[in-house]
Amino acid sequence: MATVRFTKGLFIHNEHAGSQREPVIEQVISVLKEAVGHVERKVITEPGEGEKLCYETVQDYDIVIIYGGDGTVHECINGIARLEKRPIVAVLPGGTCNDFSRAIGVPEDLDAACRLLKTGVVRKVDVCAMNDRFFANFWGIGMITDTSENIDENKKSMIGKMSYYLSALETVRHPSFFHYMIEADGRKLEGEAAMVVALNGNYIGTVDLPFQANHEDGYLELIIVKDSGFPLIKEVIQTKKIKATGEHAANLEHYHVQSFTIQTDHPMLIDMDGEVYAVTPAVCNVKKGHIDCLCSA
Template sequence: MKRARLIYNPTSGREEMRRLLPDILHRLDVAGIETSCHATTGEGDATREAAEAVYRGYDIIIAAGGDGTLNEVINGMAGKDNPPPLGVFPLGTTNDFARAMGIPRKWEEYCDLVIRDQTRPIDIGKANDRYFINIAGGGSLTELTYEVPSRLKTLIGQLAYYMKGIEKMVNLSPTELSIHAEGYEPMHGEFMMFLIANTNSVGGFEKLAPDARIDDGLLDVIAVKKCKLAEFIRLVTMALRGDHFNDSHVIYLKTKRMEVSSPKQVLLNLDGELGGKLPAVFEILPSHLRIFAQS
């Protein structure tokens, strides 16, 4: 019998996991997967628990929650030797990674993927000594995802991000950055933000980095040069259609490694969570983990 460790955020998805847990455990148990659970209690708890699960030799680790919970679990696994395959129950507000991977929203369908042992290799991003699975970024607008209180996200979902985004846009200001991407000439100037995508789903935008792939061994980088608020809002509307690449304010490139620094304090966003600050070295780790998903 296989052993699985299910790490879940009890507040994600309007506390949906509390209701689903007995049925999920029963379905896995009947299929020969003995599953134990851990409900996270605070920041860093999922990382510690995932690292412990790797150490204790579990055959499967499952993360249930939003992108933040997934990021913590990844950080507990990615630095270990021979981590087991990872399962993902998407229960958060945006679920960018799950959307990009085509992970079923129905828990029964996803349980069956795990039971069939249907996995695929995926790339993992690294920012200094931390890992990210979907997105990294910096600049004032990228701060909104980790500034929205978790309770507010639980109560009103995606609307919480829109509310915070409007507040951020009013005070949006450029940041001086130096960007050195492998294979490109160095860049220095004022930027509104930079994003590094590992998939094509970023903050609910599926056309922001449409060519990004989880298994191509590359990071897709989007940097927005200094512009006025009206121009930035126009860029956002263009991004909804995927037309932003034609704008002179947008820099787009693919690379395996990139260094970013700034004379000012710039906080990093990793999968929607606070991930340290610049300077930072970003790199891709090809086929670093296996995840339960359709091929």
């Protein structure tokens, strides 16, 4: 496979990403310099800085290399997606779960991920617009938002992704239900749910979900979960079997859509890529192939 090479790159890293040892960052940069002629470095130190940095500066670069977790990627994508001229994006896993990079085939090993700068292929990856924001991996309300909100930050720093599982288990045991009204590709849907999720990728909290979401097909997998408890846990445990048979363990509805609007009986917090800051109602649509990402072959 031909080596991918770039003239000028911007290396953005979250100061909290991965190991905090400076030699690790210098090691990453030394690998990047083998594939990028000139590399500049910027450090994200506060929320919102990544989006602002990307929106204002990345048009001057051939490639932007983002080292951080899903939150950092979410910020940077929200800056890049609004641009007319968008550079190629490479993501290096530096967070707790790294769901987006995992979904597009970026290795969890940092050295292997860096080597994609030399060996990877560029693919046109879908991103999704919600109102005036963007998400790369998933959108959700209900239990998924409760899970994000209930994560103990002290546990997260100590036990990493296990903190997501513990929060998810607690949320599944004590769900809250809400009334929704959805119009999806002209189809009207209404009822009670514990969770509504729109998947652009197939991983949340490192869990491979029992659906066939694809970052390159121009569609979202819209999932309406009607109940929780053991059937929902079984849904995740039996992912491979469910993908093979299409027979779901939980009581849910599944739609393959390009866009949808949603209203709820009260404003509900929205989780996008693990970041919770917006509320319903929402209008979502897929922007097919909107960003060029460096991926595994």
